[in-house]
Amino acid sequence: MNILRRFFLSNKTHSGDTSVSIPSGQLILVRSPASPKSENECLYEDVILSIRETSSPFNYQLVVGKNHTSEQDLISDGDDENNEEDELFESDTTVLKSFLIDAQLKFILFEDTESEILGWKDLEGDAGDMYEYRINPTVPQDTVDHFLFAIYRCEYERKYKRSSADIHAASLKEFVVEQKDLQLEGDHILSSISTASSTLDLHSNLQGVDDEDEADEEDEGDEDEFQDAIEEVATEEQVKGELIGSVLCDLFVYDAKKQSFKTKQKGMEASIEDIGHWNYLMQIKKKQSEEDTKSKDFSIVSYVIEQLDPTFRFEQFSFIFNYFTEKAGYTFLMRFANRDEYDKFQKMFAKALWQHNNEREWRLIKETEQDYLVDTFRDVSLSDEDMPDAVSDDDDDVEMTDSTVNMKDNESDSEDEQKTRYKNSAEHNKGLKIGLKDDRAFISRGNKLGIFRTDNDDRKLTFSTAIESISSSRQKNKKINLDRMMLQKGDTTMIIQDTADPNTIYKMDLNRGKVVEDWTMTKDSVGIPVVNFAPNDKYAEMGDEETFLGLSKQSLFRVDPRTKNKIVDSDFKQYKSKTNFSQIATTDNGYIAASTKGGEIKLYDKLGRNAKTSLPGLGDDFIGLTTSSDGRFILATCKTYLLLIDVKIKKGKYRYKMGFERSFGKDDKPLPKKLTLKPEHLAYLRQVCGNNMSFTKANFNSTLQYKTNTPSSIITSIGPFAVTWSMRKVLKNDPEPYTIRRYNDTVMMGDFTVHNAHRMIFTLPDDVTLASSKSFKKPSTEFGGVVKEYQG
CATH class of the missing domain: 2.30.29.70 (Proteasomal ubiquitin receptor Rpn13/ADRM1)
Incomplete structure (x- = not known):
């Protein structure tokens, strides 16, 4: 109903x-x-x-x-x-x-x-x-x-x-x-x-x-129920637009109970139509002959949007997508007869999705960029002859029982009063920051900050202390809800921001447990709202440096809290056009990656200079951006997928240099590899979490304990599932490179501990838990029992 x-x-x-x-x-x-x-x-x-x-x-x-x-x-x-x-x-x-x-x-x-x-x-x-x-x-x-x-x-x-x-x-x-x-x-x-x-x-x-009928339909036999449910997808064409193009294909549907695709209808015609105002329709219907114009065969009509979870499989000349009705979600596969038909549809779909996301004409971008954007739908291989070996996923990992601190548990009467107040807060856990010095976890909870520590063996997590009623140093009644956090000076100082007030950044002394300074950024007496900030280099938080990098919608700059205006004039890069920056990250060498709301990524070797490399955006804003220590890999988090980019130059005069140091050739920009869950897994998640589901900021595991700078794993979460990708499997194009783990509530955020690359800390709304990489299961194991539900 x-x-x-x-x-x-x-x-x-x-x-x-x-x-x-x-x-x-x-x-x-x-x-x-x-x-x-x-x-x-x-x-x-x-x-x-x-x-x-x-x-x-x-x-x-x-x-x-x-x-x-x-x-x-x-x-x-x-x-x-x-x-x-x-x-x-x-x-x-x-x-x-x-x-x-x-x-x-x-x-x-x-x-x-x-x-x-x-x-x-x-x-x-x-x-x-x-x-x-x-x-x-x-x-x-x-x-x-x-x-x-x-x-x-x-x-x-x-x-x-x-x-x-x-x-x-x-x-x-x-x-x-x-x-x-x-x-x-x-x-x-x-x-x-x-x-x-x-x-x-x-x-x-x-x-x-x-x-719609007033009453819900009663269950029938498994096979009949599956077929009948699919038929509700059938719809008559109600919107007419300008035809961009069409191709022939066979249509298959994923049977979740049998966990395989089965033929739905052959001889289908798939078309993309422009219906105006940057909206596009994908229509799949039976190819009709002149003698059969009144046939009402099965058909699908859908907007061209990212929520289709589009996946192209070159080796099969196929396209997989998800489609949802009120009652269920379905995973369909379109198989094309040959490469020409496959390439034609891929280009049509890429063009329509890009124009919808960016609200710009495809023809206005260079042909090389068009080819680049179409190629991003391919399953890109990042492996090459000089690729360093990532640390094995299982090296030094040992079995352990999860250690969980529950904020709502009733503990003994002797429980610390501070912990009681913290856990009884009406707010829920939100942000997570792992300290580089000793793996302490700093977890924001409204205007409170909980601090948790791991033991010497990284096998137990315990509550340490909490900082309560965090407020401005100037206005004591102005509470600060912690949204962004960055550590400094060996985890003794924290730079924080409440995104509801982008004009102010705060310095909190963690030893004293209070905000000690409020800063407003100005340039030429004009206030600059800060949209993000980052340390000068990836591990600067361990040193004594007080300066850090700031980002506004139109500029990058260095913040020096000791100066009057806080912004260092010589380290200020302002763009005249509307850049709309949103994310920033740094490497161990202090190279800078900054992204825009349209997903464009700019790479800088030094603050104040022009970008050495600019990678076109796919139209989706990033939730997070990070780099590997050596700067070879960039990891961007989007709502339903991650982008992994190898920015090492592979040929030409500057071979072996990074894109931060030198520009790529105009036809040699690195293609991002999309990391996402299988469409059938995403379909199940959409049924559970709705269209509002999103990956949380993805992170590489730390490699401080190893000689190599190549990370071995990626961690993120979506809904109640924590997800890890094996870098070794990703680089080898393994068809199943991720493992998952289901929790009993939404996973708010997760990150690796610094001194053990196989330990992860996750925050749930009222729990904080320490987990081992060995506790994650193959998708076929963990999803096997639940993915069958999404068509039920």
Whole structure:
């Protein structure tokens, strides 16, 4: 049963009922890129969003209210008549901001890597300005659904001046907003909005509501159930666009219960169509003859988006992708007759996906870059004759029992009072930073920092201490929620930032347990918001150096806290064009890698100079960026895949140099190798975690204990699964290079300990655990019992 039907059958609440609210979130004013003010602004940190009736019939307010007051205070109707500017609006002391709910606001619900966001237009701001209400991840999905549908009903009542109490769900379709609806008006869309958002899914649900049966279907035999379930994918072509091209193929579907692909239909035609506003459709349907134009064979229609989990297999001339309905997820395989058909479709798909992600014309980039972007879909081999041997995955690893510290366990009465306060916090574990000196783990939990240590054998993890109520050194009542963390001076100092306030960076003395300095970056008396920072070199955190690297949207610079303006003029690189930097990382030699929101990577040998190498972006922003110690490998984390890039120059005058030191030839840029889970595994995860699932920042294991600088493993997580890739298997193009491990909750972040390359520390919302690489299993073992569920 779809979400909209569930809402209307189970809840007849009136639109203005006082129970309609979202209890916790953050209000942000997102300014248009064309706005002269340019920077976004966090207006309120923790506020309630609610709906209430006005004094005028069929009109409702969207109210942003203080979170420390009672719900009754916030949403009471009140009789205050002091506000004479607009008779529709009422006032009380708890209201921070209010909006008349109207279709002109263009409400849109979408997702990013951390939370769901409700967005709407700022009708009083500059063209393209919008508000974002970033919903706290702890808010139940039903509450969000309930709230959004209540907004649609309010819009309906305002437009038609009648009650929405007994209307059919389909009557609300006109109020569902998608990205293209905003683009038609020429608005500058929020950069975080994706057509793979929940709004797109909701639109699909609304379209199907008239045809859906009231009752759930009963289970049938396994084979019949599988075939019947697949048939719901079948859809008639409803959207016509400009044909980019088409190819012939045979279609196969993955049978999760048998764990193999089986023939679905042969003689299919796969096409890509441009439907405008940077949106593209992939349609797969039976190739029809002139005599059979009325045939209604099985067909698939899908947007061309990254959430298809596209995977090209050159050796089989095949393309694998995932497709989702309300009830299930399916993995399909298209097999092409020959290489020409395979290459043609690969280029069409790459072009459409790139244009969708970048909102730019493919023809505007150089032909060499076009070839580069198409080639990134290949299963690239990184192995060569001078590739150093990575440390064996099993070297020096021994079996161990996981050591877990649970924040919610009830311990003895003699338990340390500080630990009790830390674990009883309403917040959850979020960030993780491993100290280079002695493997201490620093874990952020709201405005608290927990510190954990491993024993001498790296086989047990224990709670050490906690720093509580972290706040500004200048404004003691200004709490700091730790988002970014960097250690200095042998793990005695930590540089921190609350991303809700990009204009300020804080220095915390870990020995004293308090913030001792607040810094604001300025250049020529102009403030520079910091989007990220990194140590001068990969292991600078172990030394006494106080300077470090900073990154803004348009510049790279060195921060020297001892100076007045904090920015070193001689080490400042400013770009005039809109670069939109987001991530930064350094090597052992101090080389710098910086990436943009479109996934472009720039490599520098020294701060203040032009980049030696620029690698084109695929259109996806990076969640994280890191390098191997020697700088040979770059590892970038995207939402559903990792990119591993070997930046050693293989031929020509500068052979054996790194891309940080010299530029690659124009036809010799290194291709990234995509690391991801098998499509059928991703399909299962999407069923469990939804489209909001994302990899966490991936890291190489430390090689301080070895003479080689080549890492042996990569660690990341997605949903409740921790995932490790073997570098040895990746470099040898092993078909199954990763192992996994399932936890009983979402894995928030993971990283290797520094002094043992086979030990990993993971944070779960309320757990911290130390694990061994031997505790990970092959996907066929760990996924075997659960992947069968995703079509059930």
